[in-house]
Amino acid sequence: MIPVLTVRHLSRSYRLRQGWRRRTLHAVDDVSFEVMPGETVALVGESGSGKSTVARCLLRLEEPDGGRVFLGDEELTGASAARLRRLRLRAQIVFQDPSESLNPRMKVGAQIGEPLHLHRLARGREVRSRMLEMLDLCGLEPQHADLYPHQLSGGQRQRVGLARALITRPRFVVLDEPTSALDVSVQAQLLNLLRRLQRELDLSYLFITHDLGVARWIAQRILVMYAGQIVEAGPTEELFSRPLHPYTRLLLDAIPVDSPRMRRQRESPAGEPYIAIDPAPGCRLIGRCRWAAAECQAPVELLDSGPRRLVRCVGHFSGRVPVVEREVLSPSQTVMD
Amino acid sequence: MSVAAVADVATQAGGRVRLAWGRLRSNRVTLAGAVIVALVMVVAILAPVIAPYPALVGNPAAVLQPPSLAHPFGTDQTGFDIFSRVLYAARLDLTIAVGAVAIAFSAGALFGALAGYVGRLPDELIMRVMDMLSAFPDFVLAMGVVAALGPSLINLIFAIALVNLPIYARLLRSRVLSVRELQYVTAARAIGNPRWRILLVHILPNSIAPLFVQSTLQAGYAILTAAGLSFIGLGIKVPDAEWGVMINMGIRYIVSGQWWITFFPGAAIAITIMGFNLIGDGLQDLLDPRRR
Amino acid sequence: MPDLLRIEGLKTYFEGPGGPVRVLDGLDLAVAQGQILGLVGESGSGKSVTALSVMRLIRPPGRIVGGRILFDGTDLLQLSEVGMRAFRGRRMGMIFQDPRGYLNPVMRVGMVMAEVFRTHAGVGRREAKERSLEMLRRVGLPAPERVLRAYPHELSGGMAQRVMIALALAGEPRLLIADEPTTALDVTVQAQIIRLLADLRRDLDLTVILITHNLSVVAEVCDEVAVMYAGQVVELAPAYQVFERSRHPYTVSLLRARPSAVRSRDLAAIPGHIPNLRRPPLGCRFQPRCFMAGPRCAAEVPALRHLEADHLSRCHYAEEVGERSGVA
Numbered sequence: 011m012i013p014v015l016t017v018r019h020l021s022r023s024y025r026l027r028q029g030w031r032r033r034t035l036h037a038v039d040d041v042s043f044e045v046m047p048g049e050t051v052a053l054v055g056e057s058g059s060g061k062s063t064v065a066r067c068l069l070r071l072e073e074p075d076g077g078r079v080f081l082g083d084e085e086l087t088g089a090s091a092a093r094l095r096r097l098r099l100r101a102q103i104v105f106q107d108p109s110e111s112l113n114p115r116m117k118v119g120a121q122i123g124e125p126l127h128l129h130r131l132a133r134g135r136e137v138r139s140r141m142l143e144m145l146d147l148c149g150l151e152p153q154h155a156d157l158y159p160h161q162l163s164g165g166q167r168q169r170v171g172l173a174r175a176l177i178t179r180p181r182f183v184v185l186d187e188p189t190s191a192l193d194v195s196v197q198a199q200l201l202n203l204l205r206r207l208q209r210e211l212d213l214s215y216l217f218i219t220h221d222l223g224v225a226r227w228i229a230q231r232i233l234v235m236y237a238g239q240i241v242e243a244g245p246t247e248e249l250f251s252r253p254l255h256p257y258t259r260l261l262l263d264a265i266p267v268d269s270p271r272m273r274r275q276r277e278s279p280a281g282e283p284y285i286a287i288d289p290a291p292g293c294r295l296i297g298r299c300r301w302a303a304a305e306c307q308a309p310v311e312l313l314d315s316g317p318r319r320l321v322r323c324v325g326h327f328s329g330r331v332p333v334v335e336r337e338v339l340s341p342s343q344t345v346m347d
Numbered sequence: 348m349s350v351a352a353v354a355d356v357a358t359q360a361g362g363r364v365r366l367a368w369g370r371l372r373s374n375r376v377t378l379a380g381a382v383i384v385a386l387v388m389v390v391a392i393l394a395p396v397i398a399p400y401p402a403l404v405g406n407p408a409a410v411l412q413p414p415s416l417a418h419p420f421g422t423d424q425t426g427f428d429i430f431s432r433v434l435y436a437a438r439l440d441l442t443i444a445v446g447a448v449a450i451a452f453s454a455g456a457l458f459g460a461l462a463g464y465v466g467r468l469p470d471e472l473i474m475r476v477m478d479m480l481s482a483f484p485d486f487v488l489a490m491g492v493v494a495a496l497g498p499s500l501i502n503l504i505f506a507i508a509l510v511n512l513p514i515y516a517r518l519l520r521s522r523v524l525s526v527r528e529l530q531y532v533t534a535a536r537a538i539g540n541p542r543w544r545i546l547l548v549h550i551l552p553n554s555i556a557p558l559f560v561q562s563t564l565q566a567g568y569a570i571l572t573a574a575g576l577s578f579i580g581l582g583i584k585v586p587d588a589e590w591g592v593m594i595n596m597g598i599r600y601i602v603s604g605q606w607w608i609t610f611f612p613g614a615a616i617a618i619t620i621m622g623f624n625l626i627g628d629g630l631q632d633l634l635d636p637r638r639r
Numbered sequence: 640m641p642d643l644l645r646i647e648g649l650k651t652y653f654e655g656p657g658g659p660v661r662v663l664d665g666l667d668l669a670v671a672q673g674q675i676l677g678l679v680g681e682s683g684s685g686k687s688v689t690a691l692s693v694m695r696l697i698r699p700p701g702r703i704v705g706g707r708i709l710f711d712g713t714d715l716l717q718l719s720e721v722g723m724r725a726f727r728g729r730r731m732g733m734i735f736q737d738p739r740g741y742l743n744p745v746m747r748v749g750m751v752m753a754e755v756f757r758t759h760a761g762v763g764r765r766e767a768k769e770r771s772l773e774m775l776r777r778v779g780l781p782a783p784e785r786v787l788r789a790y791p792h793e794l795s796g797g798m799a800q801r802v803m804i805a806l807a808l809a810g811e812p813r814l815l816i817a818d819e820p821t822t823a824l825d826v827t828v829q830a831q832i833i834r835l836l837a838d839l840r841r842d843l844d845l846t847v848i849l850i851t852h853n854l855s856v857v858a859e860v861c862d863e864v865a866v867m868y869a870g871q872v873v874e875l876a877p878a879y880q881v882f883e884r885s886r887h888p889y890t891v892s893l894l895r896a897r898p899s900a901v902r903s904r905d906l907a908a909i910p911g912h913i914p915n916l917r918r919p920p921l922g923c924r925f926q927p928r929c930f931m932a933g934p935r936c937a938a939e940v941p942a943l944r945h946l947e948a949d950h951l952s953r954c955h956y957a958e959e960v961g962e963r964s965g966v967a
Binding site: 069071124171 | 531533535538539540544548549553
């Protein structure tokens with residue numbers, strides 16, 4: 011099976027000027043992964059991890075400095091402007107803040123139908139009928155088509171963003187924190203919708219989020235990013251029950267509990283997220299990791315550790331960092347169900 | 348969404364015109380401005396009908412008369428009826444204001460949009476020219492242009508437009524620079540919009556509102572500049588009916604007590620400018636779709 | 640423990656063209672000395688307006704139109720503006736979601752802190768600096784001298800929030816109101832700030848009202864929980880009870896909407912959306928969206944009533960919530 015998305019050695023850096031010093035921020039540093047048909051992969055990380063830069067580079071909304079991106083077997087990087095526009099039909103993106111990702115002066119219906127106009131996929135009455143069909147599929151009413159974005163609620167706006175992304179029937183969708191601006195109950199509606207659309211339209215998702223609970227619910231596989239690099243990758247349940255990288259453990263330990271019953275004594279995570287400005291060659295977690303040692307100052311590779319598991323940690327492979335099985339409560343145990 | 352809620356928003360959309368009108372009415376200040384400007388316009392159009400005397404034919408038998416029933420605003424040294432001339436002058440002054448603003452707006456918007464959207468060399472070139480234009484004091488620049496091209500209505504309008512051009516260009520450029528970074532512009536790129544369409548459909552409509560607000564202020568200012576230029580003999584020539592010219596003609600008589608020759612055209616200028624400015628205050632609100 | 644803060648029937652309205660928006664409409668709440676109360680609700684439920692009402696920081700078109708806010712027996716709503724100033728900062732401190740937005744960008748942290756100490760404690764320049772350093776150390780900032788010299792934009796989000804906490808505690812208040820203090824922060828930093836609040840409560844015998852939309856943050860640290868819906872408290876009980884034996888359908892719905900609640904099946908979303916606070920629904924405000932709603936719910940306004948000594952619920956069928964929602 012050919013992956014719907016293949017990313018190889020993707021990099022993106024920014025030049026900064028701090029006073030008289032020129033420095034380089036390595037927002038995305040040698041990131042590789044793929045997404046298989048029908049799969050949902052979650053890219054999780056804190057602010058500054060580079061996860062959103064990855065999203066923007068994938069569709070070349072921002073030009074990567076290096077690396078290659080393939081949609082199916084066609085290469086997106088290096089494609090001409092005309093070919094890029096055509097390729098973007100097959101890969102779409104939904105943004106975080108639904109109130110900022112819609113044009114405030116265009117009616118909702120016109121915005122959803124716009125891709126059809128642009129790519130001459132339909133004209134006149136057909137645009138409207140396909141737009142209404144998409145509206146319905148995303149759980150909106152036909153009346154909504156004639157409203158402006160500000161007349162809708164946050165959840166409805168995000169449905170509009172989704173409808174606009176899906177109207178050209180892409181096979182792959184990047185979801186960049188699509189629910190983080192929404193309330194829990196609205197988030198639940200949207201997550202359910204995403205899962206239903208995935209089944210009905212045969213979609214693959216790259217779901218970018220800082221919320222591990224959401225990632226766990228929606229994704230089959232998780233990539234953990236820290237300071238521009240993927241530090242760990244693996245199937246969702248394995249990663250939650252047996253995290254291998256110290257950062258993944260830090261992250262999992264920081265998630266607040268689901269119920270007061272589950273409160274436990276634990277260490278407060280040390281330090282704050284690292285931003286990779288002129289980083290040293292070694293591991294980027296060094297300042298926050300309790301297992302940091304001299305060997306961590308050499309460059310670290312992302313290596314296989316068992317089937318479908320990847321880890322970027324020297325200490326893990328030398329056996330210094332112990333592997334701990336985390337007690338993961340099964341869904342029926344966790345909360346009410 | 349419940350049926351009732353859908354019906355609720357549907358009425359919202361249908362009643363947008365009514366809503367805009369309602370808000371205009373609720374904003375009394377803006378309404379007052381609109382009424383003043385509308386009145387000036389009506390006066391300009393109907394001047395030949397409502398003016399009791401012609402604008403350019405004086406009555407030698409009635410020179411320097413104070414306001415009376417026959418001449419509500421009095422007469423000047425050539426026996427012109429001030430009231431009639433104030434009405435007629437609205438035509439020239441509004442033409443100058445609207446013409447200068449329209450030219451400055453369109454050219455300034457074009458340059459500003461190019462500079463902000465294309466960036467790099469075009470941006471540098473356009474903005475340095477704008478810097479040069481605004482390096483001169485406005486009035487001096489306008490004076491120089493009219494003096495060089497020769498005094499005429501067209502040249503006057505052109506000169507005032509040129510002075511105002513950098514304001515529009517800078518304003519739009521800065522708006523375009525910030526709007527083009529917004530997420531919906533990125534979203535527009537993601538769905539395959541070509542560059543020109545992103546500018547015209549997604550950036551400009553969301554950037555242009557402040558220029559309209561600016562225009563109402565500039566319209567008033569254009570009248571003032573035109574009056575100033577005419578006053579010093581550039582632009583509109585004595586004895587054409589224009590508020591600045593009229594003040595020019597009456598200036599010598601202020602000391603001798605014939606205040607009405609200058610007072611009424613001056614008041615006309617003040618009231619018209621005030622009208623434009625009042626509109627500008629409320630326009631920002633009305634143009635924002637989020638506040639409809 | 641006596642109640643440090645007690646709110647009775649608080650009404651805060653916002654005037655608008657279509658009549659007043661009843662953002663708070665009969666809010667009842669109490670928090671005992673030394674407790675951490677979690678005030679949870681979705682956007683538009685009125686949590687932040689509650690905080691601002693307690694601080695009497697509501698600005699027009701908003702207005703407190705009724706009710707009582709008793710702080711240690713004193714009704715804050717009866718105080719003059721001058722009298723109120725003695726409470727703000729000295730008896731009640733407040734921190735916000737976006738700490739950097741609340742710090743003056745052109746003032747160094749040291750200047751801001753010194754000013755606060757000099758007004759609240761009336762101490763001199765040197766003393767103020769000493770106390771600033773001590774307070775910054777207390778909120779867990781590792782290099783307080785450097786922080787004093789920093790401008791707000793040079794601080795990370797977590798550091799800025801610690802500075803805000805230090806500022807709020809400078810006047811040694813007894814009550815700290817934290818309005819979404821961790822919402823803008825990363826999850827690892829959030830864990831640090833939550834821990835800090837718990838430590839400060841223990842060391843300073845502080846009472847904390849923690850306002851958040853995040854139920855897990857509440858589960859992690861709160862003793863008591865008040866759940867808000869459409870301008871009213873619908874459930875008030877010890878945290879353990881709210882999470883394990885909730886007696887209000889809205890709370891149950893919220894808990895079940897969390898992605899961590901179920902793994903593979905669909906999430907239990909709440910249908911519909913929050914009511915229009917200009918014309919709230921008749922009877923119970925949650926009734927149009929409630930999975931348990933019966934005829935009585937639309938006809939009769941439920942009162943916030945005691946089910947047990949420490950468990951209050953605003954639901955006609957509170958006793959049945961457990962069985963009918965499948966909650967153990």
